Amino acid sequence: MSDHDAAPDPMDKAYGEAEAMLSDEAARAARRARVLAAVARETATPPAVASPPLPRTAWGRGRWLAAAGVAGLAVFLAFQAYTPVSIPQPAAPATPAASAPTALTAPALDGPAAAPTPPTKVPAPTPRPAAQPSDVAPPAARFSPPDAQASSSAPPPPPPLQQNAEPASARAAAPAPPPAPPAAASSVIEEMVVTSSRRTQADAEKAAGQAARLRAAAAAGRTTELTALLAKGFDIDAPDADGNTALMKAVQADRPVAAALLLRRGAALDLENHAGRSARDMARTVNDPKLDEALGIAP
Amino acid sequence: MEPDAADDADLLRAHGAGDPHAFARLYDRYDRPCFLFLRRLLGAAHGDAAEDLHQETWIAVSRNAATFDAGKAGFPAWLFTIARRKAFDHFRRQKVAVLASAQDDAAMMIPDPGQSPLEQVQSRELAREIVAAVEALPLEQRGVFVLFTQAGLSLEEIADVTGVAVETAKSRLRYARAKLREQLAGERSAHV
Numbered sequence: 001m002s003d004h005d006a007a008p009d010p011m012d013k014a015y016g017e018a019e020a021m022l023s024d025e026a027a028r029a030a031r032r033a034r035v036l037a038a039v040a041r042e043t044a045t046p047p048a049v050a051s052p053p054l055p056r057t058a059w060g061r062g063r064w065l066a067a068a069g070v071a072g073l074a075v076f077l078a079f080q081a082y083t084p085v086s087i088p089q090p091a092a093p094a095t096p097a098a099s100a101p102t103a104l105t106a107p108a109l110d111g112p113a114a115a116p117t118p119p120t121k122v123p124a125p126t127p128r129p130a131a132q133p134s135d136v137a138p139p140a141a142r143f144s145p146p147d148a149q150a151s152s153s154a155p156p157p158p159p160p161l162q163q164n165a166e167p168a169s170a171r172a173a174a175p176a177p178p179p180a181p182p183a184a185a186s187s188v189i190e191e192m193v194v195t196s197s198r199r200t201q202a203d204a205e206k207a208a209g210q211a212a213r214l215r216a217a218a219a220a221g222r223t224t225e226l227t228a229l230l231a232k233g234f235d236i237d238a239p240d241a242d243g244n245t246a247l248m249k250a251v252q253a254d255r256p257v258a259a260a261l262l263l264r265r266g267a268a269l270d271l272e273n274h275a276g277r278s279a280r281d282m283a284r285t286v287n288d289p290k291l292d293e294a295l296g297i298a299p
Numbered sequence: 300m301e302p303d304a305a306d307d308a309d310l311l312r313a314h315g316a317g318d319p320h321a322f323a324r325l326y327d328r329y330d331r332p333c334f335l336f337l338r339r340l341l342g343a344a345h346g347d348a349a350e351d352l353h354q355e356t357w358i359a360v361s362r363n364a365a366t367f368d369a370g371k372a373g374f375p376a377w378l379f380t381i382a383r384r385k386a387f388d389h390f391r392r393q394k395v396a397v398l399a400s401a402q403d404d405a406a407m408m409i410p411d412p413g414q415s416p417l418e419q420v421q422s423r424e425l426a427r428e429i430v431a432a433v434e435a436l437p438l439e440q441r442g443v444f445v446l447f448t449q450a451g452l453s454l455e456e457i458a459d460v461t462g463v464a465v466e467t468a469k470s471r472l473r474y475a476r477a478k479l480r481e482q483l484a485g486e487r488s489a490h491v
Contacts (some may be wrong), residue, residue, distance in 0.1 A: 006469075011476045012448040014483075015433060018426035019335055019449065032330060035354045036323055039361045223316040227365045261317040 043264075211238030211246075218246035218262060221255035226262070236267045243273030251282045256294035259283075263295060307374035308367065315364040322361060329375065332450035333357075333382055339445045340386045342434045345393065352385045359385070376456045379446060383460060432482045436475050443468055444475035 214234045217225040226246075230236060237245045244252075247267040250259040259279075263269060270278045283295055292298040307328070313321035333356060338349040359381050367377055433441060442461060446452045452460065458468040 006454055009476050011479050012444075015429055015444070015448050015479070018429035021423055021426040022430060023331075028330070028334075031334065031350060031353065032326065034350075035330075035357045036326060038354050039322060039326075039357055040319075042358050042361055224312070224365055227315050231365070257313075257316045257318075261315075264317040 207235065210234045212240070214238065215240060215246045215249045218255065218258050219249040219253045221253065221258045223258050223261050226258055230265050236262060236265055237271055239273065245271055247279045248273060248282055251279045251286060251291065254286050254288050254291055256288065256290040259291060260294035269295060308369035311364045311367050311374065314361065326357060329378055333378060335449045336379060336445045337382055337386055339433055340438065340442050341389070345389065348389050352389055356382045356385050372459055373456065375450060375452055376459050379450055379452065379460045383442065429483060432479050435482065436478055440471045440475035443471040447472055
């Protein structure tokens with residue numbers, strides 16, 4: 001059956017001729033123009049999915065840091081707001097009414113970090129953090145252990161679990177724990193800032209490595225690699241120590257195809273390196289008509 | 300149509316490297332078979348979607364040009380795999396039940412009446428009848444028949460594109476031809 005099936009059949013011919021007869025050349029030409037225009041548009045504007053790494057790393061981290069910063073600030077402000085209040089507490093036995101403020105103050109600080117709040121504090125209209133509780137609570141909870149460690153100079157507040165285990169009456173009878181000093185909160189913020197700067201430095205080193213790969217691919221004329229790197233969102237005009245960009249490297253190495261690719265993807269032709277020379281200037285030195293044509297500067 | 304796989308790959312590479320004419324050349328080689336494949340696969344009921352799916356197919360080709368590996372498959376097989384996927388995605392979106400291949404083949408176990416007298420298409424009316432008969436074929440047989448006759452793919456390539464064994468592709472082609480012969484012979488005799 002194999003040879004017979006693979007051989008042309010009169011029915012194949014009849015169908016081919018039928019399609020040819022029904023073919024509409026005008027519609028075909030219109031379709032061609034439409035498709036090629038759509039592809040050109042698509043090529044000119046790379047799809048959002050083509051550059052996911054950048055948002056995932058830098059923006060993802062930035063968002064996390066922003067949330068952590070807001071949480072730290074919220075903790076700081078909360079401590080600041082509660083600090084000056086000091087009501088003389090009579091050594092009275094615990095009353096059921098004394099436990100009421102605890103219930104009122106607990107939601108104001110959101111989560112386990114609020115547990116040490118003294119029951120005697122007046123639930124004044126405190127400036128609540130602007131962020132939503134769902135955004136703020138997790139980072140605050142994550143940063144509470146360093147907070148407790150940092151406040152070694154002051155008596156630390158009782159651990160939340162232990163306090164929760166106590167009956168309400170015992171909690172009301174206990175002396176009001178002193179508020180955590182602002183220094184503890186600021187040390188947390190300092191730590192976050194240091195962590196942030198470390199991460200920013202790591203990001204910068206990573207970006208520099210990516211840019212170096214891009215420039216190396218440009219200099220070697222590896223267009224497939226260039227395409228892949230650009231699709232990942234690498235900075236196309238990232239300069240090296242001398243201020244040379246990937247386009248400059250491609251021009252210097254006389255790589256017309258790579259240069260055309262970079263130019264088409266938005267590389268700057270007139271950006272200058274530290275010596276004040278642009279890719280356009282370099283192309284004049286190379287003096288290759290193909291390169292000039294690729295850069296669109298042919299006379 | 301006798302495409303050279305290496306040339307297709309070169310054109311695709313050149314397109315990836317920014318050559319504005321390479322893609323148009325590649326498109327011109329496969330525009331007609333690709334569109335016909337989609338148009339016939341979609342059939343009369345979904346023919347309106349052919350233009351859009353055809354465009355989506357070529358955009359996908361452009362977008363994924365860097366991932367094409369000429370060592371794994373020829374460009375036509377890659378292109379028609381994308382086109383076929385677009386058509387099936389369309390069916391899925393439209394909630395069209397695609398019959399299982401085994402059912403299609405079982406339903407087409409009909410005696411082969413031999414070669415019909417259809418040696419030449421004589422009129423547009425007959426051409427429309429033939430095309431309608433092709434569109435009336437079961438989906439998988441239709442796809443194989445159009446890929447074989449219009450796209451010029453070999454049975455091995457068709458097997459690759461459709462994800463079946465070569466023997467299955469062969470039997471689908473045989474059933475498609477037999478069904479067409481039977482249907483067109485019946486229609487012609489009805490006209491007489």
